[in-house]
Amino acid sequence: MSGPRVRLVVTGDDFGYCPRRDRGMVEAFVAGALSEVSLLVNGAAASSAAQLARRHRIPAGLHANLSEGRPVSLSAGSGASLLGPSGCFLGKTGFREALAAGQVVLPEVREELRAQLSRFRDLVGREPTHVDGHQHVHVLPGVRQVFAEVLREYGVRYTRVPVERGLHRCEWLEPQLQTFAVALEKDALAAREEFQELGLRCPDAFIGLSTMGKDMSVSRIEAAIDQAVESIQIPEDALKGGRAITLELMAHPGYPSVSPVGGCGEGPDDFSQSWERLHELQTLLDPTLHNFYRQRGIKLCAFEDL
Template identity: 30%
Template sequence: MSLFRDVILCADDYGLSDGVSRGIVELAAMGRLSATGAMTSMPGWRRAARDLAPLKGRIGTGLHLNLTTGAPLGAMARLAPAGRFPPLKELLAHAVRGRLKGAEIRDEIARQLDAFEDAHGEPPSFVDGHQHVHVLPGVRGALLRTLRERGYAGRVWLRDPTDAATSILRRPVGRAKALVVKGFAQGFSRDAHAAGFMTNRGFSGFAPFDLSVPAGRIFDAAFSHMGPSPLVMCHPGYVDEELRGLDPAVESRVAELDYLKSDAFGALLKEQGIRLVPGP
């Protein structure tokens, strides 16, 4: 019997800005992360993709599908008529009302996958979504169809951002966010498995994007009451002007970065017998 508990610790938003990407690479090189999701529609991806090459085989590198920040990689007359993605609230409204155009979403997913492969030299090991957009109505089906058409079934795993309600409620941080996402993602793992894709089982890491909760408390909660094949998301990075203009999570990224580099986090992993792994 293994003495370790395998957990995926995934840093979101690689490529969002140079500071975010640099922080993620530093943590991965230290063994303090086991996966990262790349925002290949952002200009920062093309600048930072080569820095992941030395980490191949050490961490899982996936596509962090983006439909809410910056610009799409091609024309999207329905979703982004002015050439910019809508904010999450607007995308949600389109999704729940059935107003997303499937072909348009599939084309953008394909472009972001192409951008990943062109820069990284191989398919992603997993796919998830910036602000969990990959589970939304009108996006979910388009994603599964596109991945199957590219022959990714059985080769790529998908992130399920849900957890048991009992686990969510027992964690003192991020409950409201976790329950909202669970509602939107209902049935995602079932649909993914039916299409031939593996998923994680157990998900945590929801937290406020400010300094109201210390990073140590966030990760103490995230690494508690975990599922049988759990994934913990995080958002570390350095702050730069590019980041300030793109995302509401700013100073909290530095707090997470510092904690994940710290002896305290090393002690948490050791005390709980946690081994960071790149996939389920």
Template identity: 30%
Template sequence: MNGDAAPRRIWLCADDYGLSPGINRAIRDLIGRGRLNATSVMVVGPAAGRDEIEALNEAAAKSPRCAIGLHATLTAPFHPLTMHFRPLEGGLFVPFAKLLRAGLMRRLDPEIIRAEVAAQLAAFVEKFGRPPDFVDGHQHVQLFPQVRDGFLAAVKQAAPDAWVRQGGRAHSLRQRLRSPKALLLDLLSVQFRHYAARANIAFNPAFAGAYDFSHAPDFAGLMQQFVENLPDGGLIMCHPGFVDDTLKRLDPLTDQREREHAYLAGDAFPRLLHANNVTLA
């Protein structure tokens, strides 16, 4: 580490606040430890009630570096806030693969998307008494074709000072090709950045945090890769949580959330930041 160089300032954002009480507790714990400086809230989640929002506000008030954003949610197994949202399956949003496919085939209505994101932004303002600091998307829906049009229009109108999350990385082409999931985010983010810039909406310069959740990877090793390649102002996405019945019912990502929390709460994480001359923004 070069002790004379100014540290790189990054965002470390925990997604999915509001999905379950166990996730909420884990995120608040990390905010209290100074190990996170951002979290995004699913206002349509079952654990986004008044008590959970008040607890998050109290934790963030003791850690003024912590930004709070909206985690716009447009995929199953959650319900829309608007009456006429389409497509639906059994009254719920469709799975993300179907939503992505519909966007790629130009079968979505950006105005319907805009109305739903606007409703979720209004719900955030009602719960927090202010617009979000930033807006991202559950399962990266904000990057999908046609979804991005409605998403950016809603943000521009209701939260013009918020920044939005893009998913493009700062890796070499060889490194990008190693992860099909992250490569897809790179490709989708090209047009997203173009449209956001055209609308004069700010976005993060680079992104990290995507990996294969289907097995139990070494999260410490992944964080080393994420931090090493991230420029100043870049964002790392994470998913810490404690497993509970609500989480098991709604989301397949369970035990890995506890491994993420354990690493971020432990002594190795601040050592990693120090070794790479990185600080949370």
């Protein structure tokens, strides 16, 4: 089937969270099912994950984390607005609530992001190919401006904008995820404008919220890609001139964590220990999906190849 050239970045999030998750992502990359990873530098296995990325030449970005586990910044001590009494971040919901209440000190966000970028460079030996946000914290009000400024400071050009088209038609999504996705879309659309103003780039479309965990299947990935390609407006002369349509598929594959190994200083959470991680890995490896890529002329690539 002929059509526009499509370049697809398949990103494995949470690299460095635990050795079992990391092993699955390496297998997926070697098999051509994953094209990029996002490294949690405060993850329990961050050091070994960085070694794996170097050994297998896996393009790696930073999974900027302000919500789970322990901070990287040495000055983020007792009393820091980003931390709870245990010395760990406030959690996915807790961070959002603190931010909305005006309790998050943005200079602390800037310092933590800089510390994580420096840690990434120490671990991997170079700057990240891209930076996105663990649990999408990078598109939240206030944070997104600081995030974009720090990326520009470090010369990072690519990020993720998690706006997925057609989520309202995905009847299989649980109500809690639907509600989260609606709020996320509003924040991400505003973030896209700020990112563009500061020179950050992102793929033409994003996929992943509708295909997480048990909701992932080959047919749903195929439908999401086709819908995304159809919705993107690129001038015909640009396409004829060789301009490819660019997409990112967010994924969380790997072998499930087994407690107490893993996490970001507090042990692995239910998400990482779920069978759904293996389900995603198996789906991404499915030959039917790769045949679809070939039929549609879809080439997997890294951010730096866009």
